[in-house]
Amino acid sequence: MAITIGVIGNPNTGKSTVFNALTGRRHEVGNWPGKTVEKKTGRCRHEKKWINVVDLPGTYSLAAYSAEEIIARNYIVEEKPDVVVDIVDASNLERNLYLTIQLLELGANVVIALNMMDVSKKRGFAINTKKLSKLLGVPVVPMVASKNQGISELKDAIIKNAGKKRKALFVDYGPDLEPKIKELSEHISKHAKKIAEKYGAKWLAVKLIEQDQNVVRMIKRADSDIYTEELRKFIKNTEEIYGENADIEIADKRYGYINGVIKKTVKCAPLAKIRRSDKIDCIVTNEYLGIPILLFLMFLLFQFVFLAAEPFVMVIDNIVEWLGLNVENYLVSMDSPSWLTGLVVHGAIGGIGNVLVFIPNIALLFLAIAVLEDSGYMARAAFVMDRVMNKIGLHGKAFIPLLLGFGCNVPAIMATRTLDNEKDRMTTILINSLIPCSARMVVFVFIAGAFFEPQAAGLVVWSLIILSIILAVLVGYILRKSVLKGPRAPFVIELPPYHIPTFKGVFHHMFDRTFEFISKAGKFILVVAVVIWFLATYPEGVEYGSSESYIGQIGHLIEPLLAPLGFGWKGSVALLFGFLAKEVVISSFGVLYEVAEEGTLQSVLSSEWTPLQAYVFMVFTLIYVPCIAAIATIKQETHSWKWTAFAIVYSLVLAWIISYFVLQIGYLLGFG
């Protein structure tokens, strides 16, 4: 029988490093049922036994205030894993043990992985792990996961302790609360047997006094008599006795217990006053230097991503071309019908190729995100930008995901996972596609180059970037005040000490995320690529993308809708193609005007449109519908077709309105 373990721990304890070290990267990424929280599962073999490893969300506590906490708690209680591995940051023992205590109170079969022993030592802590293990009654494995130290010992401890039954730990909650806890737990074990067996009567009693809404509901359902006027009065009374709420009193007692444990197990040499991290923080979070430093680092990041991606893009381009040619030759030699050859070569390979060329950019952006996160700078960026983001009703953590949108909206939307507040996150996802990604930049540079003098073209592209930022701010503000109304999430974030990211860590992150994107969005992209190919190629015998093809017919059909903006059917068709990937707009113009060479295409376009029309077209391209890859990512991250549809519809409507205004203003100013 395989052993199943759950891995839990505070954020910033190196939990994912331990997970990767345990599973050797054989793992799957999914989501917890019905939640947007990521679920990673993997397995490993040790001492001839299989260990299934489930990565639980990083959380500070098991109270039920966030989706993460509820998921972790339910998993431990419902699934009863054979072992719960609690990753504890040895340099931050006191705070980390708060979660540990709650696990022990639940009676979970805990094995403590005391990680970051090296950092802890450097900070002057000497931890007596044997004594700690004895006092808490569970095994403690000291380790340095980033250096692969202690992993094998942890696996030994998991196998040795698998399936052990542990008595729940009882913290002494003091003479005022204890009698009440006893009374309540007796009541619960008599009247709500089922849940008492599952959770432990005393645990439920404590949670009842803590007023944990989740538990209160559950108990009320099982035992409606318990939640009496008398209990409410009692809770109120404790508040009067302590001058504090009962939940705070309970938390204090837990910390008191932890303090006792720490005093007996940890020796602490006097700490050096200023740590290196504080010195760095002094500079990077400085009120004058903070934002310039952030912008400079982001500039370097984009430079790196685009420079490093270039050779890979060329390689992929060549591979797609080579593959197309060879598959075509092969299919022709096999006498396959021409529709099939077209479908495979032009529809699937060609269509996906359009998206595939962005994979290097996407992967490198993921790499950059991993470096920002693992180094600890991500939290500082949120810190520095909070004041600015606050003004538009968003959290400081929303800044980096928005900025990354300039690279590609796909990793940017996935990077919103750092936002804990659902509404902040949704807003950030929805306005992300307003940030012009590099594919749209390609379109802007091309069209601006065709219609404007070199100096003016630069200004034109800049004006579009400024417009996108203004729109993102405005739409974000409006969303946060209307459909996504809600209180601002409090700004409390941990600033983990800086450290140099490990090669392994950031590359794992990059590969995981990139494959996650390919596996989740791949099928959407394939379907849309084939549909667009079909629409452009059929009915039988028409020229690709011509006026008679289905896509041309649709172009004619929606022409009246876009006529006030002055796009004509060719412009409409180009926009339809852009749904696959925004840069396809240009190549589809090439098809529509039957010119292959870019320079010629530019002059053809400029003879057809006025500069004002071209500008309006760019504005529309900037705002309308995110590309299929971004839409697939929005669906994956929001878990909601409703919000995905909203993202599409609002951007279309907004694109139309803004384009129309720009056109009218242009007329008024005497352009066009």
Add this chain to the structure above:
Amino acid sequence: MTKEIPLIDLKEGETGKIIKILAGRGFRMRLTEMGFDQGSRITVIGKSGYGPIIVEVKGSCRIALGRGEASKILVEVEK
């Protein structure tokens, strides 16, 4: 006599003991689980003219707190 003041009024480098958190349940619990329990000592590490402040709790954690949030935590200044 001890004086209770909001955390935001502490100067950089000053330490205070948490007396009370004046906030709703959710936020109070979040702070508690991050180490801001009653009676624990808290030191202001970084504070500039505007924007969030950086504090130390539980001896080694660095937490950034918004100004609004920091004014909801009452502390007793330690001399």
